Amino acid sequence: MTGSLLGTWPVLFGQMAEGVRLEPAGPTLLMWLIALAGCVAVILVIGVPIVLGIRLDARRREMEHQERMRAIELGRPLPDETGWWTPARLAVGIGIGVPIGVFAIGVKAAELSGAAPFIWPSAGAVGVAAVICGTVLAARATMNPPNTSANSHAKPYVHPDVYDAAEHQHS
Incomplete structure (x- = not known):
């Protein structure tokens, strides 16, 4: 190979050589x-x-x-x-949230004061009571689903003329 590749660069990069012109075809x-x-x-x-x-x-x-x-x-x-806070979810929230909150407050109180022997029994009693109450509430919520209507067995009110008009149209 003699010479430089600079003179052949359009051919190397896929471009048409100088002097050759192709006319673009119009849309058909x-x-x-x-x-x-x-x-x-x-x-x-x-x-x-x-x-x-x-x-x-x-x-x-x-x-x-x-x-x-x-x-x-x-x-x-x-x-x-019905909303997100159904009775069952509220009961679970009480059964889980109250003990977590009580023990978090107990930890902070024990750090700040020297009354740890008096804090933990009361925090434990409140936590156990919350778990028991949450369990009872959750059991009641699943056993007795709420009544959607106070008068579910009551006959709905229907205006008497509604049926009379329908009867007389086809006779």
């Missing part, structure tokens, strides 16, 4: 049809499911709203309105 009808088919495919594959999902979600929210309004009109408890 086939290219436009392929682009149009690609756009239609993207709309069908992505756009339609998004629109259908939005419509389904709006319909679901509308039905939930109607259900809640009807429950409020009839004086019934709202569906799915």
